[in-house]
Each structure stands twice: as structure tokens, then as C-alpha cells.
Amino acid sequence: SLDEYGIKLDEKYSWINPGEGLVIRPLSSQDFDKGFTDVLSQLTRLGDVSKEDFQKRFYAMKASGGYYTLVVEDTEADNGSGKIVGTGTLEVEQKFIHSCALRGRVEEVVIDKEYRGRKLGKLVLGLITVLSKKLACYKTTLECKVENIPFYGIFGYKEDPEKFMQLRF
Numbered sequence: 001s002l003d004e005y006g007i008k009l010d011e012k013y014s015w016i017n018p019g020e021g022l023v024i025r026p027l028s029s030q031d032f033d034k035g036f037t038d039v040l041s042q043l044t045r046l047g048d049v050s051k052e053d054f055q056k057r058f059y060a061m062k063a064s065g066g067y068y069t070l071v072v073e074d075t076e077a078d079n080g081s082g083k084i085v086g087t088g089t090l091e092v093e094q095k096f097i098h099s100c101a102l103r104g105r106v107e108e109v110v111i112d113k114e115y116r117g118r119k120l121g122k123l124v125l126g127l128i129t130v131l132s133k134k135l136a137c138y139k140t141t142l143e144c145k146v147e148n149i150p151f152y153g154i155f156g157y158k159e160d161p162e163k164f165m166q167l168r169f
């Protein structure tokens, strides 16, 4: 449950309600079988990721710390065996600057195309944002398509005057 990320679902978090049959929780090592990577492949190129690859990376991320991946599961889908229908990750980096602060990054926010329009993206991003604040990140940033700027704006994310640069290999 969200306990694992230090979030106790008290009345303060009554807005964390994905709807009938749906749950939002941390990623588990068993989620490959529930189609976690199928959801990721709706964001960008997934490449070859076997169940073994997924589990290796899952445990490596756990060991290194700083990765908070949330998933939305439709517990009633696939005859009750459950299906991952959304995800989003908070990555927390350690810094020397700002008095040894933490910096948050929002990554891989994607909702299955069949489940869009149910405010699940808002739920995932809202929870990631709360989590980054709770962990005392001095800032939390993300990269997104221009058409998604208004979506992130709802949560207070503003366009950075600095330019984002990249080198692709």
C-alpha cells in the first residue's frame, strides 16, 4: 500500500480515490504479469524488456533508493487477475547545493488509452507532487510535450526560463 512510501491514507488524502475497482499503489515485483510495460510502451519506445529484465531493474532501483513508482491497477480486469492501467514515477536526487537538498523529477507519467478521461493522470501526478513535497525536495521538475503544459500547470508546475538540453546516444 501507499504506507510503503510513508503516505497514510487519512482524511487528508480523501481525494486519492481512483474509482470503483481501481487502486493506486507502489509498483510491485509482480507487475510485469499485469502489463506494466505495456502501459509504458504507450509513452515511448519500450524496447526489449523481459520479465527477468524488469525484475532485475526493479530490485536495483529498490537497492539504490530514490525511486517511487506508482501504478494504477484495475483489480477487476482480466477476470479479476488485475491489470496495470497507469503509472508515474518520482525520482529523488541527492545534492550538495541548497544545504544538501533533494531534487525531485517526475518521470514516465502515462495512462492506458482505454482509461483516459477518468482523471487518473491527475491522481498520479497529484500523489507524486505530494510525495516530493513530503520528502522535502527543494524543487520538482519534469519534461513534457507542449500540449501537456496546461495539464501540469494545474498542479503549479511552471515553464522554466532555463532551457532543457540533451545529447542522445
Ligand code: 16G
Residues within 6 Å of the ligand: 043, 044, 045, 106, 107, 108, 109, 110, 142, 143, 144, 145
Ligand atoms: C516524457 C516523460 C519522461 C519520459 C520521456 C520519454 C513525463 C512527465 N515525461 O518526457 O518522463 O522519460 O517522455 O521520452 O512523463 P523519450 O523516449 O523520447 O526520452
